[in-house]
Every structure is written in structure tokens, then in C-alpha cells.
Amino acid sequence: MADTEAREEVTAEELADLWPVLSPEDRVEGFHLLPRAEAEDLFLTRSARDQADLLRAVPHEEQRSWARLLAPDDAADLVQAAEPEERERLLGLLDEQTRRDVRALLAYAEDDAGGLMSPRYARLRPDMTMDEAIIYLRRQAQERLETIYYVYVLDDAQRLLGVVSFRELFAAQPGRRVRDIMRTDPVTVRDDQDQEAVSRVFRDTDFMALPVVDAEGHLKGIVTVDDIVDVVEEEATEDIQKIGGMEALGAPYLEVGFTAMVKKRAGWLAALFLGEMLTATAMARYEGEIARAVVLALFVPLIISSGGNSGSQATTLVIRAMALGEVRLRDWWRVMRREIGAGLALGAVLGTIGFLRIVLWQAVRPTYGEHYLLVAATVFCSLIGVVTFGTLAGSLLPFVLRSLKLDPASASAPFVATLVDVTGLVIYFTTATLILSGTLL
Amino acid sequence: MADTEAREEVTAEELADLWPVLSPEDRVEGFHLLPRAEAEDLFLTRSARDQADLLRAVPHEEQRSWARLLAPDDAADLVQAAEPEERERLLGLLDEQTRRDVRALLAYAEDDAGGLMSPRYARLRPDMTMDEAIIYLRRQAQERLETIYYVYVLDDAQRLLGVVSFRELFAAQPGRRVRDIMRTDPVTVRDDQDQEAVSRVFRDTDFMALPVVDAEGHLKGIVTVDDIVDVVEEEATEDIQKIGGMEALGAPYLEVGFTAMVKKRAGWLAALFLGEMLTATAMARYEGEIARAVVLALFVPLIISSGGNSGSQATTLVIRAMALGEVRLRDWWRVMRREIGAGLALGAVLGTIGFLRIVLWQAVRPTYGEHYLLVAATVFCSLIGVVTFGTLAGSLLPFVLRSLKLDPASASAPFVATLVDVTGLVIYFTTATLILSGTLL
Numbered sequence A, B: 001m002a003d004t005e006a007r008e009e010v011t012a013e014e015l016a017d018l019w020p021v022l023s024p025e026d027r028v029e030g031f032h033l034l035p036r037a038e039a040e041d042l043f044l045t046r047s048a049r050d051q052a053d054l055l056r057a058v059p060h061e062e063q064r065s066w067a068r069l070l071a072p073d074d075a076a077d078l079v080q081a082a083e084p085e086e087r088e089r090l091l092g093l094l095d096e097q098t099r100r101d102v103r104a105l106l107a108y109a110e111d112d113a114g115g116l117m118s119p120r121y122a123r124l125r126p127d128m129t130m131d132e133a134i135i136y137l138r139r140q141a142q143e144r145l146e147t148i149y150y151v152y153v154l155d156d157a158q159r160l161l162g163v164v165s166f167r168e169l170f171a172a173q174p175g176r177r178v179r180d181i182m183r184t185d186p187v188t189v190r191d192d193q194d195q196e197a198v199s200r201v202f203r204d205t206d207f208m209a210l211p212v213v214d215a216e217g218h219l220k221g222i223v224t225v226d227d228i229v230d231v232v233e234e235e236a237t238e239d240i241q242k243i244g245g246m247e248a249l250g251a252p253y254l255e256v257g258f259t260a261m262v263k264k265r266a267g268w269l270a271a272l273f274l275g276e277m278l279t280a281t282a283m284a285r286y287e288g289e290i291a292r293a294v295v296l297a298l299f300v301p302l303i304i305s306s307g308g309n310s311g312s313q314a315t316t317l318v319i320r321a322m323a324l325g326e327v328r329l330r331d332w333w334r335v336m337r338r339e340i341g342a343g344l345a346l347g348a349v350l351g352t353i354g355f356l357r358i359v360l361w362q363a364v365r366p367t368y369g370e371h372y373l374l375v376a377a378t379v380f381c382s383l384i385g386v387v388t389f390g391t392l393a394g395s396l397l398p399f400v401l402r403s404l405k406l407d408p409a410s411a412s413a414p415f416v417a418t419l420v421d422v423t424g425l426v427i428y429f430t431t432a433t434l435i436l437s438g439t440l441l
Helices: A002-008 A012-021 A024-033 A036-045 A048-057 A060-067 A072-081 A084-093 A096-106 A130-142 A166-171 A195-205 A225-243 A258-285 A287-292 A300-323 A329-364 A372-403 A413-436 B002-008 B012-021 B024-033 B036-045 B048-057 B060-067 B072-081 B084-093 B096-106 B130-142 B166-171 B195-205 B225-243 B258-285 B287-292 B300-323 B329-364 B372-403 B413-436
Strands: A122-124 A150-154 A160-165 A209-213 A219-224 B121-124 B147-154 B160-165 B209-213 B219-224
Touching (some): A012 A024, A012 A036, A048 A072, A048 A084, A072 A084, A072 A096, A130 B166, A150 A209, A195 A225, A287 A413, A300 A413, A300 B258, A300 B300, A329 A372, A413 B413, B024 B048, B048 B084, B072 B084, B121 B130, B121 B219, B130 B147, B147 B166, B160 B166, B195 B209, B225 B300, B300 B329, B300 B413, B372 B413
Parallel strands (some): B121 B147
């Protein structure tokens, strides 16, 4: 009883706040408890996936009125988020004009500018006077335009001639014409441009909206910066999950089914495991050396993990710099030079710490035998080699992936670590053979 | 000569495009070649750090006119990006009103809503009629307002009473008053709220701008969504670099000085190395076992890296979910349960692959001695233990850090890997002792 009462007092704000951690059933239950106006606010600010779930949960006769709240780009996202067999039914809930818009939007790939844009922009003709323009805009403002902040000036063939901000229209003298005050040659994005590239244009220009044109310069829609916030967040999440060594989940952590999540993680983990098996092969190759000098085995985890860690740093730096457009394919040599230097410096730091550790430890508690200085020298030299190699491999790999048209973020930290582990063992045991043969080996 | 001619033809757009990869000297040189209007466009879209550099490069008598192009929030960022000893001189370049605004903004922490906001918002009084409102707004539009899309309704004490969109004003009947059409109880952010929290409010509400109020409800400024794009990108970059196992660089990769970059990487790398040294101690503890059964050493890299990889997956998932607000502190037990399940499942997958690998390899080329089945069983059991532990540690650590008020992103993949390496060795050799004592050990 107390529970029911508490639930009845829920507000849209509280529900939005709790949303990420509620079960689908609790969401629907809370949603039904809200007054219509608050429920609408909540509905409109949910993700496309959640909107589809909510729509499925309202009574059949109400679905049409809920679906019609959505702007065409949001309706398109909702249709895309729904199961394929449900899509036609959802399209059927929309009014004629919106349905046409949505079908046009659905033709674009989800990650392209065309898949992000809204076809509801404010438009003017170049020869309108200020007075005509204001009257015409006032009429357009009755429709649900995405923004009236920017107004787009089109010729008869719907080609984009220029842009004028509402503020400029508002401040201009009544006698002038749109043509006189519009900015020609506006910044545009292409309808087939990737959303990551679109987000970079927004970052570099500080516009609140950008017009989307096709190859012939026809205006197809506009992308607003609030959609870009979602894009930037989504792309960062994908990159972070790939860097962590798994497939991007594509949905909030707690909402992905357990089996789906384990599958996405098991694939990469098994692939890394298969790669890492080469370490067992490499180790078997040096079994004789280990049997003769067990002391060598003691430093194996230390050496290979140092290569992995430095490679992980280098690869994350380069992946992120590429995603932000700070580093391009042709900068590879500049990055290489820098990373070779960084690798040598970092390797020297770790090598020195390692050397001192062995020498000091030996003084306190003799563990490493009479040739401990040679062992320390082996560790020192190996660390320089392994860390430099790790840094180099970690920074080069994103370039290789990008030049193969693959996602640089797949050069995940665990992937680089695995690559470096095998090579690290070879570097370590080769160094050991060079330094220790005649004494320990 | 050809080089000079080519340079003289540079446009603002080309320069903006090349910007990230140009040296500071080339940037200034290109900037000087642009006509004033294009140079202004370029200047206004650069980062605060770049603006400070450019400002330093223009002739002394021109600096004032360049500095005055900046809105107060951008000017505050520029002052913040400059060296401390230069700040007063930069403030001196601004006009009286802007300088006052900038000083007020500088009092806020850079990462707070107050540090992001602009004090130039459009405002109205509640009792104005539509006609008065339009005239008053028209006068405000002459100033450089951040946006006229939202208009804020204030009482005499500057407390926020409501918000009205320009579109609503524009579409309302002339006789009505602002009070009648404004939305009361608008969504606000607090001036001392962290920018990450502010970006979540934007994501959850789809507004283009939000009012920033102090504890008493006075309107201090507005934050626009285009600034949030930068915040989201910046926060993701910081998290990605921390996940990669280093301090956040705080500037584009190619622009950070070599020494500064190596320092930021060496710190964490050395800390991880010191932690990883425990593996040498742990290995020394099992030196006897290794000497008796060298075959055990062969699988050390495989076992510990599997723990590291699964831990890296778990920690990145949880860190990102926390940053997006999908998972909160109190969800720890839900996440734990899920991750224990995932760890067991993933461990079983890897364990099975490892078991089969040893058995099949032995059939083709006997390497692992007569007790190879027991060795395979050791690897199988250890992998389940190590992967489960890695997954658990990786997912728990961000919760521990957050509950200690530290940044969960510091639970970097390499940090978790290091933690898991030591424990992994203990799990592996303990399992080996249990399974192999009496035969190999």
C-alpha cells in the first residue's frame, strides 16, 4: 500500500532522473501515472528506443496521437529503433506529410548527415521584402519547425542560395530584400557525409544548425547542434568500448541483454586469447633457457606488461587524436618520430627503475644469484626495447587500420598488448641470450 | 617563389582545415595573409588557446580591436588560457562592460556551469505587452546576445520567473502580456554545477540553451548547446586518455610539448611498473614450482593477459556507463551480479579453448610431457578463476573510486591489468599446486 501511494506521487522529473536504472515495466508503470502534459514532455525527451517501447505500451487507440507528437527526424529514429516487422505499422500511425518525410529520411544511412537531419526548416525566396519575409515566416512558425533561428533562402529548384539569421531579418530595414542581407556561400554539409565529420564542422564553426545539401546543391534538411551532442557522445562511447577491447554495445550497459553482452565481449576476448597463445609457443621456444636460468622467468610478466602498458597509452592517444581530426593519415611520420622518442625516454625511465630494483633487492635479500648485475642489465636493456616497440606498435597500428579503411579504434589497448606480449618475449629472451651466454645461459 | 605564391592564395576555409597540423608560426603567417573579414571568421572559431596565440601575434595597436570581437564567455576562456602574468594585460584590452563581465566569469571554476555561461542573454519583464516586448527585444538584438531564441523573464531582483521562446512571442496575439505566455518553473542549472552534469541535462531535455541560476534563483547567465558539444568531447577525451593509462593531456596531441607529454605518460607508467614488480615477487615465491615444472612458466603470459583483457573490458564498460549516468553508485550490486555471471561465462569459453589447444597440440607435437591432461586441467581452472577475478575487479574498481570521490576513469585498463596480473599468478600457481601435486610438483 505504502508503495502504491509513493508511486502515485511521481513527477516527470523524478521519473526522468530514475529512468536509466528502472526496469522496462517500471518505466511504463511510472509513465502511465503521469498527467498527459507531463507524460508528453517525458516521451519527447526519451531515446528513440525508449519511445518505441512506450508507444508499444500505450492503449492501441492512443498510439496515433502519441506518434504524431514526433518531428520527422525523431519519428524516423523511432522507426529505425523498432523491430523490422513493426516498422510498417509504426509508419501507419503518422500523418500523410510526416510519413512521406520519414520515408525520405529512412533512405539515408543512420550515421550520415541525411540520417540526422530534419526536413522542417524555415525558408524564404531571395526577392521577398523584409515585410513579406516576416509574414511568410510567421506562417511557417505555426508548423513545427526545427528552428527559426536560421532561415534558408532557396531558388525555384530548391537549391540553397544563402542563409539569413532571424536576428538579421529582425534588425534589417523594412525596405530591403532578403537577397541583400543573406549570406551567400554558406557552410553546408553533404547528405552522405558521415556524422563524425558533421560533428567536426559544428565544432569548428559554432553554428546552431547547418544546412544539408545533396550533390547538386538542393537543400534536403538541416542538422541542429543538439543532435550533435548525442552523436559526439555516441561516437565517444563506441571508441571507448573498442579501446577497452570489445565490440561496441550499441545500447546502455544495463539495458543490453546478458547473452548479447557476453557475446560481444567473448568474440574479442577469444580472438585476443588465440593471439596470446603465441606467447605459449614463444615461451616453449625458450624452455631450455628458462630451465637453465629460472630467474629469467621471474621477470616475464613485468617485461611484457610494460610493453603492453606503453602500447596502450600510445594507441589511445593516437586513436583519440584521429577521432578529433587532430592527426591525419599523412601525419604518420610526425607521430612516429615523436613516439620513437617517447618510447626511448619511457623505456629508459622504466629500465632504470627495474635495474635499481634488482640491485637493491639483491643487497637486502639475495634472490637473483651471483650474476645479478647481468640479470639487471638484461632487464634494463629489454625494457628499453620492449617499451619502445610497444609505443611504436601502439601508435602505428591506428594508422595501418585507417589506411585499410578500418576503424582505428579497433587498435584496442588489449589488442596492442597482445601483439606486444609476443614480441616482448622475443626481445627479452634474445637480450638475455646476448648478455647472459657464457654465464647463466 | 612558387611557395610564396601558393601561400598568398590561402583562404580562411583552407587554413581552418589545415589548422590542426600547422606549426604555430605557419598559423600566424597564414592568418596574416587573410583579408580582415576572413581573418575575423577564423579567429572567432579558434580555441581559446589559439586565440591567445593569434592575439599575441598581431601588431600591438590592433590587439584591442581583435580582443573586442570576443563575447564575454569566450574572452574569459582566452584570459584563462593565457599565462598568468599576461592576464591583466589581456583584460586591459577589453571594453569596460565586457571586462566587468569577464571578471565575474573568471570567479567560477572552469569546469562549472558558471565557467561555461555567457551573461549576454535576452531578457523581458513579466508585465510587458507583446508589442513592448518586441520593441525591447529589437533593442537588445543590437547588442551581441548569445541567442534570442530563448528570452528570460526576470523580476526586479533579477530572479528568474520564466522563459518564453522567441517563436512563442512572435506567434502570440499582440494584446497579451509576457506573464501570460511564459513558461514558469523552467529547467535551470546551478552556477556551481559541474559541466558533466550540465551536459546530461542538455542531453535529457533537448533545449538549445539553459539558464544558469545561483542558490537564490538569480539569473547569472545562459549556457548554449554549442558549448556543450565541446564539453562532451573534452570529457570523453579525458576519460579515454585515463582509460589508456595516463594523465589527461589537456591539449591536442601534436600541440603538447614533447617533455610535458612524456612526463604525463611516465608518471602512470612508472606507477604501474612499481605495481607490476609485485609479479616478480610473486614469481620468486613460486620459483621452486617453476624449476620443477618449467612447463608451468609457458602459460604465465597467456593466463595473466586473459585476466587483464577481461578486466579491461569490464572497467571500460562501467566507466563509460557511469560517465553517461546509466549506472550509479547504488547500482553496484546489480553490476556485480551481472559481471560475476559474465566472468564465469567468459572464463569458461577461454578455459575451453585453452584446454583444447593443449590437448590438440600435444597430439600433433608432444611438448607438455606425460601429464599434459593435468596441465590442461590446470589451465582450464585457472582461466575461469582469473577471468572471473579480472571481470569482477575491473567492474568493482570504478565504484570504489567513485565512492572515494575520485574519478572512476582512473581505473584504467592498464591499472586493472596490473592488479589482475599479480592475483592471476597467485590463482594460477595455487591451482597448479592443487592439481599437480604428486605428479609434476
